[in-house]
Amino acid sequence: xxxxxxxxxxxxxxxxxxxxxxxxxxxxxxxxxxxxxxxxxxxxxxxxxxxxxxxxxxxxxxxxxxxxxxxxxxxxxxxxxxxxxxxxxxxxxxxxxxxxxxxxxxxxxxxxxxxxxxxxxxxxxxxxxxxxxxxxxxxxxxxxxxxxxxxxxxxxxxxxxxxxxxxxxxxxxxxxxxxxxxxxxxxxxxxxxxxxxxxxxxxxxxxxxxxxxxxxxxxxxxxxxxxxxxxxxxxxxxxxxxxxxxxxxxxxxxxxxxxxxxxxxxxxxxxxxxxxxxxxxxxxxxxxxxxxxxxxxxxxxxxxxxxxxxxxxxxxxxxxxxxxxxxxxxxxxxxxxxxxxxxxxxxxxxxxxxxxxxxxxxxxxxxxxxxxxxxxxxxxxxxxxxxxxxxxxxxxxxxxxxxxxxxxxxxxxxxxxxxxxxxxxxxxxxxxxxxxxxxxxxxxxxxxxxxxxxxxxxxxxxxxxxxxxxxxxxxxxxxxxxxxxxxxxxxxxxxxxxxxxxxxxxxxxxxxxxxxxxxxxxxxxxxxxxxxxxxxxxxxxxxxxxxxxxxxxxxxxxxxxxxxxxxxxxxxxxxxxxxxxxxxxxxxxxxxxxxxxxxxxxxxxxxxxxxxxxxxxxxxxxxxxxxxxxxxxxxxxxxxxxxxxxxxxxxxxxxxxxxxxxxxxxxx
Numbered sequence: 001x002x003x004x005x006x007x008x009x010x011x012x013x014x015x016x017x018x019x020x021x022x023x024x025x026x027x028x029x030x031x032x033x034x035x036x037x038x039x040x041x042x043x044x045x046x047x048x049x050x051x052x053x054x055x056x057x058x059x060x061x062x063x064x065x066x067x068x069x070x071x072x073x074x075x076x077x078x079x080x081x082x083x084x085x086x087x088x089x090x091x092x093x094x095x096x097x098x099x100x101x102x103x104x105x106x107x108x109x110x111x112x113x114x115x116x117x118x119x120x121x122x123x124x125x126x127x128x129x130x131x132x133x134x135x136x137x138x139x140x141x142x143x144x145x146x147x148x149x150x151x152x153x154x155x156x157x158x159x160x161x162x163x164x165x166x167x168x169x170x171x172x173x174x175x176x177x178x179x180x181x182x183x184x185x186x187x188x189x190x191x192x193x194x195x196x197x198x199x200x201x202x203x204x205x206x207x208x209x210x211x212x213x214x215x216x217x218x219x220x221x222x223x224x225x226x227x228x229x230x231x232x233x234x235x236x237x238x239x240x241x242x243x244x245x246x247x248x249x250x251x252x253x254x255x256x257x258x259x260x261x262x263x264x265x266x267x268x269x270x271x272x273x274x275x276x277x278x279x280x281x282x283x284x285x286x287x288x289x290x291x292x293x294x295x296x297x298x299x300x301x302x303x304x305x306x307x308x309x310x311x312x313x314x315x316x317x318x319x320x321x322x323x324x325x326x327x328x329x330x331x332x333x334x335x336x337x338x339x340x341x342x343x344x345x346x347x348x349x350x351x352x353x354x355x356x357x358x359x360x361x362x363x364x365x366x367x368x369x370x371x372x373x374x375x376x377x378x379x380x381x382x383x384x385x386x387x388x389x390x391x392x393x394x395x396x397x398x399x400x401x402x403x404x405x406x407x408x409x410x411x412x413x414x415x416x417x418x419x420x421x422x423x424x425x426x427x428x429x430x431x432x433x434x435x436x437x438x439x440x441x442x443x444x445x446x447x448x449x450x451x452x453x454x455x456x457x458x459x460x461x462x463x464x465x466x467x468x469x470x471x472x473x474x475x476x477x478x479x480x481x482x483x484x485x486x487x488x489x490x491x492x493x494x495x496x497x498x499x500x501x502x503x504x505x506x507x508x509x510x511x512x513x514x515x516x517x518x519x520x521x522x523x524x525x526x527x528x529x530x531x532x533x534x535x536x537x538x539x540x541x542x543x544x545x546x547x548x549x550x551x552x553x554x555x556x557x558x559x560x561x562x563x564x565x566x567x568x569x570x571x572x573x574x575x576x577x578x579x580x581x582x583x584x585x586x587x588x589x590x591x592x593x594x595x596x597x598x599x600x601x602x603x604x605x606x607x608x609x610x611x612x613x614x615x616x617x618x619x620x621x622x623x624x625x626x627x628x629x630x631x632x633x634x635x636x637x638x639x640x641x642x643x644x645x646x647x648x649x650x651x652x653x654x655x656x657x658x659x660x661x662x663x664x665x666x667x668x
Contacts (some may be wrong), residue, residue, distance in 0.1 A: 015224035022044075029031040030173040047156040048162045052130050053110075062126040065175050070122035072507050073111050074098065075490040077479050078133035081465035082146060084172045085139045087471050089116045092172060094479075095151065098135035100512075105157040106131035110175065113492070116467065117452070118506060123175045129168050130250040134191030136204070137170075141197035141224035141253075146170040149204060154189040161210045162277040163189035167224075186231040189224045192247030194259050198300050200226045201313065203258050205298075206245045208265075214287070217245035217265040223300070223313060243296045243319045248463075252372065257300040257315075259372055261323070261343070263292040264332045275583055289351065295320040295375060324376040327368055333462025336370070336472065339497060340631045341369040343474055344376075363391050363460035367495070369635050378635030382455050383500045383642070458493050461515060471498050487511040498585070500638070579630050581641045590628040596622035 066603075089115040097106045108131040110123040130134075135151030148168040154161045165188055168182045193207025209216045219242060236242055249263030262651030266287040297318040303311035322323040327334070334498045338344075345368040352360045367380040451646025458464075464478030473495045480487045492506040576599065577592035589596070600622050602615060613621070 046160055048153065048160055051155075051192060052153065052162070055130055059108075059126060059128060059130075062124050065123065065125045067112070067121050068173060070111065070120045072120055072492065072509070073109065073490055074107075075488040075511065076133075076477065077488050079107070079150075079465060079466045079477065080135060080137050081474070081476050083467045083469035083474075084112075084136060085146070086172045088511070089114060090172070091115065091466070091467055091469060091474060092170075092340065093476065094137070094148070095129070095132050095135055097154075099158070099486065101486070104154055104158050106133060106153055108132065109370055110170075112175075112591075119150065125177055126177065127179070128177050129179075132162075132164055132191075133178075135164070136193050136207075138148060138195040138197050138202065139150070139170070140202070140226060144202045146172060147195065147197075147202050149187065149195060150190050150207065151191060152210075163191055163209055165189035180229070182224070183228070183230045185233070186375055187220070187233075190218060193218070194249055194251035195255045196251045198253060198257055199302065201302075202207065202226065203251070203298070203300075204246060205243075205251060205260070206246050206249060210508065214422070215266065217247060219245035220242060221298075221315065225312075228309075234312075234315045236315070236317070240317065241319055243294070244292065246292055246565070248333065249292065250334070250343060250345070250370075252336065252338045254297070257298040260296040260298065261370065262294075262334065265290050265292070266665070289332075291350075292346065293322065293326055293330050293334045295323055298426050304574040320375055320384075323370065324448070325376075325379075326377050327364075327366065329362075335464055335466045335586070337466035337468045339468040339473070341372055342631070343372065343626065344368070344466060344468060344497065345378075346372060346463045346473075346475060347478060349460050361481060363462060363555075365457040365460040367457060371632070371635065373632070376640070380497075380500060380635070380638070382495075382502055383638075384455050385501065389465050405567065435620070452505045454505060455502050457503060458491065459489070461489060464489075468497070468612075471496065473497055487514060499596055576629060577626070579633050579637050581637055583637075585630045589623055591628060593619070593622060595623050600625065 017084070029483030041366065073093060073096075076098050079093060079367050081091060081093050084090035085448060093111040093113065094105055094109070097104055099105075108128055109592060110128065111123070112121045112123060114121065129148060129151075130153065131150030132153050135148060137146055137148035139145075140147055146169070147385055148170065149166070151164045152161055153164070155387060165186065167182060167186060169178045169180055170176070171178075187204055190207035190209055193204060195202060196202050197203065204222040204224070205220070221234045221236075221242075223234055224230070225232065242268075243260060243263075244265065246263030246265040252259050252261075266530040267290045268285050269288045269494070271288075272285045299316045299318060301314040303313060308382045327345070327348065329350045331350045334345050334348035336343040336345045346366070348364050350364070352362065352364045369378045370376070371378065431642060458475055459480065461478030465476040466477075467474045475493045475495070477489045477491070480489070487553050491508040494504045495502075528642055534546055577588075578597050579588045583591075597618055
């Protein structure tokens with residue numbers, strides 16, 4: 001849920017270190033003259049420049065980048081989590097804030113989570129961005145590394161805010177931060193914005209700024225050229241369409257640019273203020289919260305190779321139709337991570353104005369996949385292990401185990417032959433390597449077995465942090481509200497997006513006062529139970545009437561939506577191989593490898609490039625095509641598998657497995 005924070009306008013020009021030190025010393029002298037009375041001063045008197053100067057001075061005491069073992073990060077919100085682009089066993093977490101109901105604390109810790117070891121490490125650096133929350137970062141695409149921009153910082157009582165406009169690059173291998181000094185003008189200070197990458201460009205859009213009067217939402221588009229070290233402010237013609245101003249939206253990469261979905265803002269609306277002096281109702285303008293559900297495609301065309309050095313990429317916003325089957329009701333505070341041509345969405349909150357005194361909120365723990373090309377949402381459900389015939393399962397496992405042992409044996413023989421051809425290793429070295437590999441494998445198995453697996457999603461929340469590494473989704477933290485209390489999580493979970501076989505609880509710790517709030521809520525529910533039971537019949541009658549009316553309204557809309565989507569689905573049908581239920585990616589490619597290679601050879605023949613590909617390259621490209629098709633159909637196949645399980649149909653045995661069985665038939 002987006003929280004608007006009113007504050008004074010941040011200064012546009014950064015002061016030098018000398019001026020900051022001077023202000024800090026003046027503030028220290030004032031504190032000595034006023035004594036302890038200064039502790040109770042108004043929060044608006046806090047000089048944020050002096051506070052940040054003190055942070056920078058303390059940070060400069062670190063002589064070099066150090067990395068040490070650490071426990072899980074403290075609870076925080078509005079931090080950023082990303083999968084390391086250079087190491088498939090690492091996640092990176094930076095920044096965030098924690099509000100305990102009275103004071104706000106901001107962080108600039110860089111944490112590294114080692115996936116294979118289930119271990120957190122904290123990085124300290126003499127040149128690290130100052131504490132902040134609401135910032136944005138993304139992978140550098142072809143340029144490599146991670147880029148970070150903006151964010152906000154506030155006084156402890158959140159009476160004064162500071163917005164950043166600094167731009168940073170992080171090398172995930174060395175953990176080294178570098179502040180980037182760009183050519184020309186860059187984006188103004190902001191927070192709540194989003195960034196993504198395209199080739200050698202970094203794309204930034206939206207966000208908000210807090211002024212002394214109101215919160216201003218932004219809709220400007222900025223593109224950073226990682227090779228020319230230049231920001232481009234892509235100004236569109238007046239007649240061109242573009243997304244409305246917003247923050248906290250989803251911004252994902254695309255092979256031709258980027259795609260945008262949803263977001264939050266406040267818009268001016270006219271409301272009825274009551275009866276006027278002449279008996280008529282008067283109208284007044286007010287800011288109303290708005291949860292966006294539109295989708296946009298940003299098409300980016302890089303300049304030609306022979307274009308002048310000052311040329312910038314051409315951009316165009318294209319509005320797409322409303323996505324099919326979006327999360328309902330609309331929700332703010334959702335987060336989305338990119339995974340192989342789709343977005344993985346989790347959580348969110350829907351605000352319902354219950355009374356004039358307050359707002360009632362509904363929080364969600366549902367998981368969705370947004371197919372970018374089809375512009376369609378699919379709800380992802382956890383799948384418990386299938387309970388079938390034990391003899392059949394044992395036979396299937398035996399066949400799979402036999403196949404795996406043969407493959408492992410063949411691979412081992414190939415490796416030994418390769419080592420012997422090169423002069424190889426001694427028998428002792430081989431034994432040591434083998435023992436080390438077995439020990440490491442056993443440690444990984446023990447680690448995986450020690451983590452509990454649940455078949456229910458993490459607790460409902462909004463603004464949780466998502467990252468995908470090696471087909472595994474990681475969910476960290478988030479915020480939940482109960483009555484007037486706000487709880488900030490620092491738990492960590494993982495979900496295998498290929499199997500969806502439960503939620504692995506990596507770390508969980510109950511928020512402070514969590515049980516106290518639960519007890520208060522249960523007491524209130526017990527007090528209201530009798531009054532609710534008396535009105536049960538009336539409520540049931542009203543629900544039935546509302547349900548009947550809703551059905552009459554929604555059925556035509558559903559038919560229109562189905563009619564509208566039908567031509568699109570027809571266009572998407574092709575003659576390429578289609579995955580089968582319960583078929584893994586490896587089994588799908590094994591079954592259809594020849595067909596994909598024929599499709600690829602046909603394309604290469606048309607372009608007269610068939611002779612330029614080796615057999616190994618052809619097989620790799622064929623696998624890429626099969627993988628793209630497998631993931632594109634993943635949600636539909638998963639739904640079909642669930643339907644077959646309900647009907648009592650078990651796992652489908654692949655043809656390669658049936659060939660080894662005595663009763664197997666031959667495929668025509």
